Amino acid sequence: MEMDVAGTVAEWIQQSTKIVVLTGDELSSESGLSDYLGLGLNPHIRDFRENKDVRADYWKKLKEIYPSIFNAEPSPSHLALAELEMIGSLDCIFTQATDGLHHKAGSNSVIELNSSMLWVTCTSCGKDYSTDEVLSLVEKGDEIPKCIECGSDQLKPPVSFPGQPPPHWETREAWIRLHNADLFIIVGASLEHEPVASFPFLAKERDTKVVIISENQSPADDFVDAVIYGKPSQVLTYIADKIKQGITIT
Ligand SMILES: [Zn+2]
Incomplete structure (x- = not known):
């Protein structure tokens, strides 16, 4: 993990007023759920x-x-995001996962893009x-x-089966939230397929800062403000700790 970049992202989080986060499969894997x-x-x-x-x-x-x-139990990633919602300006989490783990971790504002199992x-x-x-x-x-x-x-279950379009309300709501955000953090998500594949580019068009945290490369990596290759749990825990330190010092 590039600690310097993670430190900068922690600063961006503190400076932002409306943060949206997209999460995906890597977080589910950290909770032991296979695909x-x-x-x-x-x-x-x-x-x-x-x-x-x-x-x-x-x-x-x-x-x-x-x-x-x-x-399944929430991973340190789920818990760190719940913590960020509590202490900061995290507006909303969109997730590709259908396992309900963000709710279990205590996050309140969650949009399940693929609905729920x-x-x-x-x-x-x-x-x-x-x-x-x-x-x-x-x-x-x-x-x-x-x-x-x-x-x-x-x-x-309301999840889309092959041959069905993705849930409509959820995607629309995510677009609206993204339009109003000033920082967009993509963690452990797949950017291979629409509508999500367009999200980082839509955000960039609106001068929203975009950060990608993942173990894997994505098609959007060259177009965003920061990319951190690493385990989401490690990176998010590090960032959340940085922010908490900042709060106690000042
Ligand atoms: Zn019936």
Whole structure:
């Protein structure tokens, strides 16, 4: 990690009045969650809707994977960001993760760009359930859980399956927040796909400072104000400590 750059970023954080943060998979990995979406959990939406076997298979797989999501603990990255929200001008976190760990860490202002695995919606009547509640129906022997309200067996987490557009409200809200920000910090996120791929460039057009913290290179690295290659937990803990020191000294 480049400590000097991290120190400068700590100063930028203190000078900023509206900070937005984008997080992604690297934070989930730090909490021990493997890329469960990459494991082929989510089928194409058409197959899911039309084929009972696909739905049964989905719920069987989710039942196996879900305890690891539900029991995962926030990483030092999640905790450092929650701390920054408490002590500073962090306006909002957008996350690509669907594991709810920012909420668990105590962050209040979180936009889940890909929605959440922690709840399930009936696509027929709109009733929401906790994923736990639905999986307990699977536990009791329902291969495909049914909505208690309307009887439909078309329940699914609100995350986008292949063939579905990303959640609309979340993306729009993130754009609006980004428009008003003066510092945009991207931590452990993937910038490969739209709409997120455009976020750093949109911010630069508006003279918003942009910082990338990641173990991996990204297409935007050459266009932003600072890039720190390193483990998000290490970098964010270092930055949060710097800021706390600054607060006690002055
Ligand atoms: Zn229903």
